[in-house]
Amino acid sequence: MCRRSERGAILVHVGIAIVALMGFSAMVLDYGVFWLARHQAQNAADAGALAGVISRVYDEPTAAGPLTLNSATTAASAGLIMGSPGTIAIDPAAPCPAWPGALEGECVSAAVSNSSPLPAYFLQVFGQPGPNVQAWAKARMSAANATNCLKPWILPDLGYTRANLGDLITLELANVSALNFYKRVDLGDYLLDIQQCAGGSFAIGDTINTLPGPGVLGLQSVAMSALFSQDPLATWNSATNRVTNSCALGRTCGCGTCANGFAGRISPLVVPVALVSPAGGILAPGVTPVVITNIVGLFVDPALYDVVTGTIGGHITQYPGIQVPTGGTVPFSSAFNVRLMLVN
Numbered sequence: 001m002c003r004r005s006e007r008g009a010i011l012v013h014v015g016i017a018i019v020a021l022m023g024f025s026a027m028v029l030d031y032g033v034f035w036l037a038r039h040q041a042q043n044a045a046d047a048g049a050l051a052g053v054i055s056r057v058y059d060e061p062t063a064a065g066p067l068t069l070n071s072a073t074t075a076a077s078a079g080l081i082m083g084s085p086g087t088i089a090i091d092p093a094a095p096c097p098a099w100p101g102a103l104e105g106e107c108v109s110a111a112v113s114n115s116s117p118l119p120a121y122f123l124q125v126f127g128q129p130g131p132n133v134q135a136w137a138k139a140r141m142s143a144a145n146a147t148n149c150l151k152p153w154i155l156p157d158l159g160y161t162r163a164n165l166g167d168l169i170t171l172e173l174a175n176v177s178a179l180n181f182y183k184r185v186d187l188g189d190y191l192l193d194i195q196q197c198a199g200g201s202f203a204i205g206d207t208i209n210t211l212p213g214p215g216v217l218g219l220q221s222v223a224m225s226a227l228f229s230q231d232p233l234a235t236w237n238s239a240t241n242r243v244t245n246s247c248a249l250g251r252t253c254g255c256g257t258c259a260n261g262f263a264g265r266i267s268p269l270v271v272p273v274a275l276v277s278p279a280g281g282i283l284a285p286g287v288t289p290v291v292i293t294n295i296v297g298l299f300v301d302p303a304l305y306d307v308v309t310g311t312i313g314g315h316i317t318q319y320p321g322i323q324v325p326t327g328g329t330v331p332f333s334s335a336f337n338v339r340l341m342l343v344n
Contacts (some may be wrong), residue, residue, distance in 0.1 A: 004058040031075035033082070033119055034131045040081045041135035042094025044088075046342060048076025048110030052092055053340050054104060054221045056141055057318045058266070059242055061165050064092035068108060072339060076110050082131065087115040096140055097343055104332030105142030107343070111135070140343045143335030144321025146203035147272045147295055151262040152193040153312070156209060157275035157293040163332045164316050166241030169298065171312040195230075197261030202274065202292065208289045221307050228302040230255035230268035236301055238294070238314050243267045243299055260319070272319045273298045273336065294330050295321065295337040 052072030059067040063134040071088040094109035113134040153171055225241040231253060247253040253264025260271045275294040297319030304313025321337035
């Protein structure tokens with residue numbers, strides 16, 4: 001019987017195996033590149049959405065505009081996709097998604113995709129281009145109900161709404177009540193709490209004790225000077241209702257334990273103050289329990305502090321807060337204490 005030569009048969013099997021192995025390599029390597037690029041695009045989109053909503057809080061609190069768009073675009077552009085800038089689309093006034101409990105708020109969205117083809121090492125063998133990636137993110141600003149910091153002052157709640165952003169508030173020394181933080185009742189503690197951030201969680205609905213404000217103008221003046229020195233060039237822009245010339249813009253604040261606890265990431269002169277019922281004992285003698293009805297951000301304006309009378313002046317603004325399960329709530333239309341979060 002004649003036998004055919006099998007010489008070269010292995011080449012056929014090797015050729016078939018090479019095609020299969022290249023297919024697996026395309027899946028492993030090229031799609032590995034795809035998922036890495038997708039992750040980088042998502043990071044850029046997340047950064048853009050969060051930067052945009054932060055700008056909504058501090059730069060354009062009443063309506064989204066070019067500052068929000070610029071902040072979101074700049075943050076998203078900082079994230080490269082396989083070494084190249086992505087294509088970015090920002091919606092500074094995006095519709096907010098439905099949320100359990102009909103949570104109110106305002107949203108900024110960011111979409112990021114690759115602007116140049118991704119590397120395709122093995123897919124090209126099969127005539128396929130590199131895949132495209134896209135990522136979306138949306139961040140929400142909504143009402144918070146608590147803060148981890150509070151100044152040792154209270155103000156009567158006169159029904160302020162977000163329409164009052166930028167309004168001037170004055171605290172006359174005779175009407176200022178010091179908060180009794182953890183039995184901290186002496187003058188030294190009061191003055192220290194002006195300069196630093198008093199720890200502990202304070203929520204809407206909490207009952208706090210007040211004491212008559214210390215009437216020592218000289219010592220209060222020292223404490224206020226120490227507060228103002230944490231952001232010496234900061235001013236209030238009445239046209240835009242925001243802080244300008246703050247050291248926080250350049251991350252150059254050297255305040256250590258800042259007055260608002262944010263290590264200079266937000267102007268140290270923007271601090272949280274409790275609002276209480278007008279009948280809550282602002283002028284009552286002795287220790288008086290009052291209930292927090294809202295928490296307002298206050299830019300303590302150096303230009304409005306009167307050393308002679310001890311009057312403290314500031315402008316209503318927003319302040320980043322937290323959410324605790326035991327605290328009360330206020331509608332978004334009356335919220336100055338806000339929280340920022342990614343929602344999708």
